[in-house]
Amino acid sequence: MSISPISGRRILFAGGCGFIGSHLIDALLQRSDVEQIICVDNLWTGLEDNVRHVTDPRFSVVTCDIEKFQCEDRFDEVYHFASPASPPWYMSDPYRTMSANIGGAMRMLDLLAPDGKFCFASTSEVYGDPLVSPQPESYRGSVDCTGPRSSYDESKRATEALLFEMRRTRGTDIRVVRLFNVFGPRTRPDDGRAVSNFITQALAGRPLTIYGDGLQSRSWGYIDDIVEGLARYFWRDKIDYPGPLNIGNDREVSVIDVARYVSQVMGGCPIQHEAPVPQDPTNRCPDLTLARDLLPGWECKVDYEEGVRxxxxxxxxxxxxxxPRITLVS
Amino acid sequence: MSISPISGRRILFAGGCGFIGSHLIDALLQRSDVEQIICVDNLWTGLEDNVRHVTDPRFSVVTCDIEKFQCEDRFDEVYHFASPASPPWYMSDPYRTMSANIGGAMRMLDLLAPDGKFCFASTSEVYGDPLVSPQPESYRGSVDCTGPRSSYDESKRATEALLFEMRRTRGTDIRVVRLFNVFGPRTRPDDGRAVSNFITQALAGRPLTIYGDGLQSRSWGYIDDIVEGLARYFWRDKIDYPGPLNIGNDREVSVIDVARYVSQVMGGCPIQHEAPVPQDPTNRCPDLTLARDLLPGWECKVDYEEGVRxxxxxxxxxxxxxxPRITLVS
Structure with a gap:
């Protein structure tokens, strides 16, 4: 009598060529129980360069919209990271943004094995322009569902709704995180959000652009810390809590302070103000009570100054x- | 030289076999500029009986999910009324509810003529369990996007988002109404909401069931008044306001008062209380300032007592x- 080998986990990852997705794939590939990772990415905002370093034979990329992905297989774990996340990108094609999020989730539900796990990257944008700070997961948000950010915010909210309802009606094993601002290597230079904007502007010798007065605050999570939080939450089997779970840095820093810091370490760049982005949230800070309870010891260890450097x-x-003009200060 | 006749309007109506949809189709067929109405309905909650009286040759029904409807034509007006609207129905199949709303809207956008008009029946449920009363259209709502009502609430919100973003990015002509509670003939006997529940229970000689204490309030709009408001808003060409527009009755009445009234006119039925429905909103009342401004003279003329009778x-x-036991009181 021979004992059949336990077959490894088959993983479908949508949006794996993106900034956060590609880092999470690096982490997934460190797991010895993973047999295969199929990354589906339409390369709208994702970049093949982000996974070019991956030589692991378990990994492959299919260039395709996730909502149209055809496949006979069923997967043990699916990761839904397929969405543009920066306002200029999702505002440029809201239909496609909503299709990727909601249509993508529907398609991935169809491709999930009966006992599979569905991991979804939701967002702090479900809180809109919040009227409470910090934002606990129970806060219902303040989103204008007719506004210019709504294609992103509402498709994330709707996808959460779909997943939680699949859990209620079908018992689907889901894990939903709400990511606050994340930054770090592999951000697109033309991403359009603050940290990468400031750095690319400084490197090009141009002034740093702030939209509005810059007093709007964000919580800046460095990618390595965020991925560690995601891995710990998504991969543990013993958590009975399906989310939503805030993942982010709860040190709230204004956009203008980030610009000043980038200017300082880059040798002094001028800062210029432009018209505010419509419905730009005035503040954003995670209540991390639940994350600290579920993931003991996890926290954002890289402060934004170190992360920016x-x-x-x-x-x-x-x-x-x-x-030549760059002066690093520690 | 001959002058070509002006061809009439081609209309696609999703959900036309439903309670509200079928009444609006009756109204549409009174328009002489309408050449064709294709009603697409999957008969999940709609009933063929609701349009059985229609003998107009301009009208036809296709039994099909709107999100899967295949057609080479493009339509001058589309009406998106394809969704279950009662909690027990949409809670029973949230995937299908979300697919009908959001997938349906995406499909109908593809089928809209370039200068066509997209009319969407949204809902007061976008306000969730509101913290302000009455609710103006600018109120962002209080919806739990992970809760048991979320498949309906969030798919309506997401569909609004999609349409407003299509207007912003593509100039699509949209009209979005938020309907408050509507009741009247052609409600399903097993619809599951208060007025029809009470009446069918009373007719069957059973006690009237109230979920919770019955103090939750609603604004009860009689179907004829609601359809008049819809027709006036959807069909006028000179309105530059795409919505959202509250349509409803702003007389707020508690559920228990409706039960008592039904009991009174039906000759005295016992009322029994059952456990509250999860996340049932405590109150709901439209701010009709905008509707009164846009549709001068329109108001709900049929009070709920008359409508109930x-x-x-x-x-x-x-x-x-x-x-035999029924006593009508006027």
């Missing part, structure tokens, strides 16, 4: 640009 | 049941 280093390597 | 008459005719 690491991101500058990465952008500089990527652009191959000498930076 | 008309609805009782209709149910009695439908069931063919003699009702």
């Amino acid at each position: 690491r991101t500058i280093d990465w952008f500089r390597e990527e652009t191959g640009r000498p930076a | 008309r609805t009782i008459d209709w149910f009695r005719e439908e069931t063919g049941r003699p009702a």
Whole structure:
């Protein structure tokens, strides 16, 4: 009598060529129980460069909209990270944004094995322009469902709704995280959000652009810390809590302070103000009570100053640009 | 030289076999500029009986999910009324509810002529369990996007988002109404909401069931008034306001008062209380400032007492049941 080998986990990852997705794939590939990862990405905002370093034979990329992905297989774990996350990108094609999120989730539900696990990257944008701070997961949010950010915010809310209802009606095993602002290496230079904007502007010798007065606050989570939180939550089997779970840094810093810091370490760049982005939230800060309870010991260890310096280093390597004026301060 | 006749309007109506949809189709067929109405309905909650009286050759029914409807034509007006609206129905199949609303809207956008008009029946449920009363259209709502009502609430919110974003990015002509509680003839006997529940229970000689204490309030709009408001808003060409527009009755009445009234006119039925429905909103009342401004002279003329009596008459005719114990009070 021979004992059949236990077959490994088959994973479907939508949006794996994106900034956060590609880092989470690096972490997934460190798991020895993973047999296969199929990454589906339409390369709208994702970049093949983000996974070019992966040589692991268990990993493959299919260039396709996740909502149209055809496959006979069923997967033990699905990760839904397929969405643009930066306002200029999702505002440019809201139909596609909503299709990727909601249609993508519907398709992935169909591709999930009966006892499979569905992991979804939701967002702090479900809180809209919050009227309470910090935001606990129980806060119902303040989103204008007719506004210019609604294609993103409402498709994330609707996808959460779909998943929680699949859990209620079908018993689907789900894990839903709400990610606050994340930054770090592999952000697109043209991503359009604050940290990467400031760094690419500084590297190009241009003024740093702030939309509005810059007093709007965000909580800046460095990618390594965020991925550690995701891995710990998504991969543990013994958690009975399906989410939603805030994942982020609860140190709230204003956009103008980030600009000033980038300016300082890049040798003094001028800062210029432009018209505010419509319905830009005034504040955003996670209540991490639940995360600390579920993931003991986890926290964002890289402060934003250190994270900004690491991101500058990465952008500089990527652009191959000498930076004689840069003065690193620690 | 001959002058081509002006061809009439081609209309696609999703959910036209439903309670509200079928009444609006009756109104549409009174328009002489309408050349064709294709009604697409999967008969999940709609009933063919609701349109059986229609003999107009311009009207036809296709039994199909709207999100899967295949058609080469493009339509001058589309009406998206395809969704279950009663909690026990939409809670029983949230995937299908969300697919009908959001997938249906995406499909109908594809089928809309370039200069066509998209009319959407949204809902007061986008306000969730509101913290302000009455609710103006600018109120962002208090919806738990992970809760048991979320498949309906969030798919209506997401569909609004999609349509407003199509207007912003593509200039699509949209009209979005938020309907408050509507009642009247052609409600399903097993619809599951208060007025029809009470009437069918009373006709069957059973106690009237109230979920919770019955102090939760609703604004009860009689179908004829609601359809008049819809027709005036949807069909006027000179309105530059795409919505959202509250349509309803702003007389707020508690559920228990409705039960007592039904009991009174039906000759005295006992009322029994059952456990509250999860996340049942405590109150709901439209701020009609905008509707009164846009549709001068329009208001809900049929008070709920009169509407309830008309609805009782209709149910009695439908069931063919003699009702010796009924005492109509005016």
